[in-house]
Amino acid sequence: MKKFLSIINILFLLVLGGLLFVWIDREIENKRIREARPLPSGLHNIVEEKSVELVEQANKIGIPILITDGFRSIESQNEIYDQGRTSSGAIVSYAKGGESYHNYGLAFDFALLNQDNSISYDLQRDSNGNGEADWFEVARIGKDLGFTWGGDWRGFKDYPHFEYTLGLSIRELQNGWRIEDKIEESN
Ligand SMILES: [Zn+2]
Numbered sequence: 001m002k003k004f005l006s007i008i009n010i011l012f013l014l015v016l017g018g019l020l021f022v023w024i025d026r027e028i029e030n031k032r033i034r035e036a037r038p039l040p041s042g043l044h045n046i047v048e049e050k051s052v053e054l055v056e057q058a059n060k061i062g063i064p065i066l067i068t069d070g071f072r073s074i075e076s077q078n079e080i081y082d083q084g085r086t087s088s089g090a091i092v093s094y095a096k097g098g099e100s101y102h103n104y105g106l107a108f109d110f111a112l113l114n115q116d117n118s119i120s121y122d123l124q125r126d127s128n129g130n131g132e133a134d135w136f137e138v139a140r141i142g143k144d145l146g147f148t149w150g151g152d153w154r155g156f157k158d159y160p161h162f163e164y165t166l167g168l169s170i171r172e173l174q175n176g177w178r179i180e181d182k183i184e185e186s187n
Pocket of ligand 1: 102107161
């Protein structure tokens with residue numbers, strides 16, 4: 001009887017070991033696939049569609065806006081990071097190349113449009129006269145569309161900035177994770 005039990009135990013351990021091996025093998029393969037993924041070269045189509053939606057919805061309530069910036073290459077992100085540090089001007093970003101959601105096509109910036117088509121960063125402007133600042137109305141529409149808004153950040157606030165992350169961190173994006181992985185996960 002004792003001997004029989006130990007055979008069962010050995011079989012159990014073998015099966016467990018086999019399953020573990022299959023799991024590790026699959027994880028290594030997934031990691032390899034992720035790391036081979038190229039960096040995006042433009043705004044993600046979901047983000048693109050949602051940015052169009054944001055412009056349309058803002059327009060509908062009398063707030064014309066302009067998307068001022070979307071996808072950024074690593075080089076252009078580094079140039080923006082250098083501004084106020086090794087090049088002239090004020091600091092505008094705390095993210096180096098590869099550290100911003102802009103680099104993965106998941107972020108864009110906006111500004112308000114004046115009647116003469118110049119842009120405005122006036123957070124208090126209330127051009128539709130409804131008693132609420134235009135900027136914050138746009139922020140609310142963006143958040144309803146699923147974006148994280150830079151004006152909600154603690155510390156440095158990036159009022160023109162929206163990003164669509166589905167919970168992915170910059171570290172995960174650097175390791176090749178993409179929002180498609182999150183969409184797959186939730187299905
Ligand atoms: Zn931004």
